[in-house]
Amino acid sequence: METIYDEIEIEDFTFxxxxxxxxYPCPCGDxxxxxxxxLKxxxxxxxxxSCSLMVKxxxxxxxxxxxxxxLK
Known part of the structure; x- marks a missing residue:
């Protein structure tokens, strides 16, 4: 099973x-x-x-x- 590092709201991501x-910034610097x-x-x-971390x-x-x- 995959290990999720954190759960992040879509509004906190840059598009x-x-x-x-x-x-979204990763603790490793990437x-x-x-x-x-x-997402669709x-x-x-x-x-x-760059690392094994994943976020939901x-x-x-x-x-x-x-x-x-x-996108239009």
Missing amino acids: DPITQLFQ RFAISFDD DGEDIAVCP VIYEPEDLDEYEEE
Whole structure:
């Protein structure tokens, strides 16, 4: 089973409409990342590419509507 480091609200992530990634600082110095499409598909685990830590993204599907507007 995966070990979740923390649970983070989607509002605390930064969203880049160009890469379509939500990112949040990781204690190792890198950033947790999860794509917009993954969140739309119901995935809620953001992974740090530099270490083994993972965080759960706390959000409701309707929270993604405002970010979808940035993609248009």
